[in-house]
Amino acid sequence: xxxxxxxxxxxxxxxxxxxxxxxxxxxxxxxxxxxxxxxxxxxxxxxxxxxxxxxxxxxxxxxxxxxxxxxxxxxxxxxxxxxxxxxxxxxxxxxxxxxxxxxxxxxxxxxxxxxxxxxxxxxxxxxxxxxxxxxxxxxxxxxxxxxxxxxxxxxxxxxxxxxxxxxxxxxxxxxxxxxxxxxxxxxxxxxxxxxxxxxxxxxxxxxxxxxxxxxxxxxxxxxxxxxxxxxxxxxxxxxxxxxxxxxxxxxxxxxxxxxxxxxxxxxxxxxxxxxxxxxxxxxxxxxxxxxxxxxxxxxxxxxxxxxxxxxxxxxxxxxxxxxxxxxxxxxxxxxxxxxxxxxxxxxxxxxxx
Amino acid sequence: xxxxxxxxxxxxxxxxxxxxxxxxxxxxxxxxxxxxxxxxxxxxxxxxxxxxxxxxxxxxxxxxxxxxxxxxxxxxxxxxxxxxxxxxxxxxxxxxxxxxxxxxxxxxxxxxxxxxxxxxxxxxxxxxxxxxxxxxxxxxxxxxxxxxxxxxxxxxxxxxxxxxxxxxxxxxxxxxxxxxxxxxxxxxxxxxxxxxxxxxxxxxxxxxxxxxxxxxxxxxxxxxxxxxxxxxxxxxxxxxxxxxxxxxxxxxxxxxxxxxxxxxxxxxxxxxxxxxxxxxxxxxxxxxxxxxxxxxxxxxxxxxxxxxxxxxxxxxxxxxxxxxxxxxxxxxxxxxxxxxxxxxxxxxxxxxx
Numbered sequence: 001x002x003x004x005x006x007x008x009x010x011x012x013x014x015x016x017x018x019x020x021x022x023x024x025x026x027x028x029x030x031x032x033x034x035x036x037x038x039x040x041x042x043x044x045x046x047x048x049x050x051x052x053x054x055x056x057x058x059x060x061x062x063x064x065x066x067x068x069x070x071x072x073x074x075x076x077x078x079x080x081x082x083x084x085x086x087x088x089x090x091x092x093x094x095x096x097x098x099x100x101x102x103x104x105x106x107x108x109x110x111x112x113x114x115x116x117x118x119x120x121x122x123x124x125x126x127x128x129x130x131x132x133x134x135x136x137x138x139x140x141x142x143x144x145x146x147x148x149x150x151x152x153x154x155x156x157x158x159x160x161x162x163x164x165x166x167x168x169x170x171x172x173x174x175x176x177x178x179x180x181x182x183x184x185x186x187x188x189x190x191x192x193x194x195x196x197x198x199x200x201x202x203x204x205x206x207x208x209x210x211x212x213x214x215x216x217x218x219x220x221x222x223x224x225x226x227x228x229x230x231x232x233x234x235x236x237x238x239x240x241x242x243x244x245x246x247x248x249x250x251x252x253x254x255x256x257x258x259x260x261x262x263x264x265x266x267x268x269x270x271x272x273x274x275x276x277x278x279x280x281x282x283x284x285x286x287x288x289x290x291x292x293x294x295x296x297x298x299x300x301x302x303x304x305x306x307x308x309x310x311x312x313x314x315x316x317x318x319x320x321x322x323x324x325x326x327x328x329x330x331x332x333x334x335x336x337x338x339x340x341x342x343x344x345x346x347x348x349x350x351x352x353x
Numbered sequence: 354x355x356x357x358x359x360x361x362x363x364x365x366x367x368x369x370x371x372x373x374x375x376x377x378x379x380x381x382x383x384x385x386x387x388x389x390x391x392x393x394x395x396x397x398x399x400x401x402x403x404x405x406x407x408x409x410x411x412x413x414x415x416x417x418x419x420x421x422x423x424x425x426x427x428x429x430x431x432x433x434x435x436x437x438x439x440x441x442x443x444x445x446x447x448x449x450x451x452x453x454x455x456x457x458x459x460x461x462x463x464x465x466x467x468x469x470x471x472x473x474x475x476x477x478x479x480x481x482x483x484x485x486x487x488x489x490x491x492x493x494x495x496x497x498x499x500x501x502x503x504x505x506x507x508x509x510x511x512x513x514x515x516x517x518x519x520x521x522x523x524x525x526x527x528x529x530x531x532x533x534x535x536x537x538x539x540x541x542x543x544x545x546x547x548x549x550x551x552x553x554x555x556x557x558x559x560x561x562x563x564x565x566x567x568x569x570x571x572x573x574x575x576x577x578x579x580x581x582x583x584x585x586x587x588x589x590x591x592x593x594x595x596x597x598x599x600x601x602x603x604x605x606x607x608x609x610x611x612x613x614x615x616x617x618x619x620x621x622x623x624x625x626x627x628x629x630x631x632x633x634x635x636x637x638x639x640x641x642x643x644x645x646x647x648x649x650x651x652x653x654x655x656x657x658x659x660x661x662x663x664x665x666x667x668x669x670x671x672x673x674x675x676x677x678x679x680x681x682x683x684x685x686x687x688x689x690x691x692x693x694x695x696x697x698x699x700x701x702x703x704x705x706x
Contacts, residue, residue, distance in 0.1 A: 099565045134586065161586040162566035184571055184584035186539065186562045209539045210563040212452045213515030218537055227580035231537035233487065233514040 001296050001349060003339050008118050010303045010335035017047055017110065017122055021071075024049040024062075027105055028308055029122075030330030032112070033142035034251075034317025035151055037173060041319060043112040043120060043328060043336060044127065044142045044153060050105040059085060061102035063137065064130040074102060088308065089333075103158065106130070107138040111173065117319065117326055117338065128168055134159045134181055135166065143316050145192040145252050152225060156188040157181060165190040165205065167225075179226055186210075189217075189248030192225065193260065193285065201225055202285050204234065204262065206248035215246035217264065217278075219286045232286045235264075235278055242295050243276060245269035251318040251327065253280065258347055259289050263296070263327060265314050273312040274298040275329065277346050290350035296341060297327070307332025354649050354702060356692050361471050363656045363688035370400055370463065370475055374424075377402040377415075380458055381661055382475075383683030385465070386495035387604075387670030388504055390526060394672060396465040396473060396681060396689060397480065397495045397506060403458040412438060414455035416490065417483040427455060441661065442686075459483070460491040462508065464526065470672065470679055470691065481521060487512045487534055488519065496669050498545040498605050505578060509541040510534060518543040518558065520578075532579055539563075542570075542601030545578065546613065546638065554578055555638050557587065557615065559601035568599035570617065570631075572639045585639045588631055590619075595648050596629060598622035604671040604680065606633065611700055612642050616649070616680060618667050626665040627651040628682065630699050643703035649694060650680070660685025 014026040028048035035042045051060035051073050061074040078085055083101065084092040090100035109128040112120035130138055137158035145152045150169050153176075157166035162185025168176045183190055189206035201222040208215050216236045220228040237244050243266025251263040260280040267273040276292030299311045315329035323343045331337045367379040381401035388395045404413035404426050414427040431438055436454065437445040443453035462481040465473035483491055490511035498505045503522050506529075510519035515538025521529045536543055542559035554575040561568050569589045573581040590597050596619025604616040613633040620626040629645030652664045668682035676696045684690045 160565060161569065162560060162562045163564050164584060181584040182582045184573065185560045185566055186564055207515060207538045208563045209515045210561045211516050211539055212513060213538055216514065220537065222580050227575050227582035229535045229580035231517060231534040
């Protein structure tokens with residue numbers, strides 16, 4: 001696979017983003033959804049900010065308060081034995097080990113704009129900020145599907161009651177309609193196909209299951225993009241391979257002559273995140289035609305290997321022009337990068353089922 | 354609360370049910386959905402059967418095979434250290450402790466019919482049997498919602514990829530239409546309201562979450578009963594109370610002057626299952642008006658306390674005639690019982706929010 005990583009990589013780093021409050025610092029500008037709008041490429045960045053702590057014994061956790069419409073800042077002492085601070089992303093309650101109690105940062109969506117796809121200017125203000133009771137811990141990993149002149153922006157909505165997928169829509173990136181939670185918890189990595197297929201909308205989704213099952217990819221259908229059903233299991237983990245630990249949709253699926261091409265992420269149990277591809281039937285995307293035996297991209301560059309959470313390449317969106325796919329991707333849960341790949345080479349690399 | 358438990362209780366036991374195969378034994382006839390059809394009360398029993406093992410060192414696990422349309426019988430030795438057999442309901446893989454690998458029984462739906470609601474005759478054949486790839490471990494805990502002359506029957510569909518809620522419909526309990534999985538995994542305890550409310554169908558559901566959140570009740574809306582969205586968190590666990598460990602919908606919600614009354618189950622962390630009630634706004638059932646401080650019924654009778662999984666009362670359906678609710682309920686994951694309660698007394702017992 002020939003991969004052209006941009007010389008400018010990482011194209012956006014936390015240092016490029018002004019925090020939205022003086023008492024916060026930006027620790028991530030990553031996992032961006034991608035849209036083309038009025039001749040520009042828009043990256044809908046997941047910006048993660050945390051309250052600055054001047055005392056190393058104090059960890060602060062930001063929580064959006066729907067009543068006051070302000071953030072509450074929870075302060076916890078690192079020697080508080082009720083909590084486990086070992087994962088830098090979350091604070092766990094020791095008595096409920098598998099779940100988290102707080103996040104250490106608040107994520108929201110902010111736009112970066114570019115005419116050439118290489119050099120971006122970042123908006124001063126958030127584009128979509130937590131505002132709902134199901135978003136009090138933040139909104140993460142947005143994806144964007146354009147259908148006609150409407151952009152559907154959907155993201156993980158995180159709150160103490162669970163992680164689900166919520167959606168807003170806009171025609172101008174100024175006025176937004178909130179559509180509520182379209183996939184209930186535990187769910188993330190939703191990807192809505194950009195057109196109806198045989199009269200139905202389709203979406204990939206990634207339930208996180210507890211009673212049985214693994215973090216794998218499912219597909220659902222809809223009449224109106226808001227209500228989803230006919231859930232089917234689409235693709236599972238593969239023991240001993242690069243996607244043996246978890247997997248989920250990445251970029252919005254795009255059409256090729258051979259089928260719908262989905263660039264998805266897979267990780268091993270030790271959290272090394274790579275990108276691969278799934279080829280889905282043009283007329284029935286619940287059928288997998290072919291799949292990557294090996295990653296189409298793995299963490300290799302320094303900025304992919306090192307960061308807030310290293311060894312991660314994680315795409316939430318791509319721009320496809322002819323045979324070239326410009327895959328924008330988050331690196332190390334920290335920054336954004338871009339790489340160009342050949343659609344034909346990706347198709348040729350797949351193993352047919 | 355005055356509770357009239359039927360003298361015939363338990364009204365149906367495993368001994369009343371002929372196994373569907375000679376080499377199987379019935380271990381449960383419980384958690385039945387309830388329908389009124391042609392002057393009879395139908396209990397859509399969850400029948401659980403297990404392959405008879407003549408060797409105490411061998412545990413057999415039945416798995417439906419969609420290719421052969423037969424059951425495969427997996428045999429495991431109880432001294433196989435890869436597995437944990439301590440929970441009689443499931444076989445766990447020791448390396449993946451929180452999830453199960455197999456079930457020890459196969460559940461399907463069978464009908465019991467009665468003219469008086471006390472004395473039931475059980476059909477010889479299964480009514481709904483696993484037939485789909487998402488049902489290979491069985492189908493559990495059916496509920497029935499009648500809308501017009503159509504009966505919607507929905508149940509937990511269990512397979513290695515997860516537990517979700519699937520649905521079939523029928524007008525005559527003979528010919529069924531399969532509608533696929535309406536709530537993706539992890540989900541169970543779905544209850545569809547029997548009419549549209551302000552132009553939308555509503556359903557309660559119970560996600561089982563892993564990353565954060567608890568086993569609590571949510572509500573979703575739909576245009577067509579097949580596709581669901583606008584998920585909202587409805588009611589949560591209450592520390593130190595009878596519903597501190599887990600909760601989920603029970604009987605199909607029914608209308609009273611005060612609001613929609615939902616008889617739900619709550620359990621403590623040590624798995625004592627009681628029934629209580631939620632009162633929901635007539636025009637917007639996502640609003641909780643009132644709730645039981647104390648259970649309306651708790652395991653007390655011998656048949657409720659002892660069985661395959663004791664200390665469980667678990668209703669999946671009720672018949673309401675005027676002020677009397679005949680609550681049919683599973684006992685100890687083993688048998689069926691029925692108790693009559695006063696709607697007015699339930700309403701009077703609730704604590705308003």
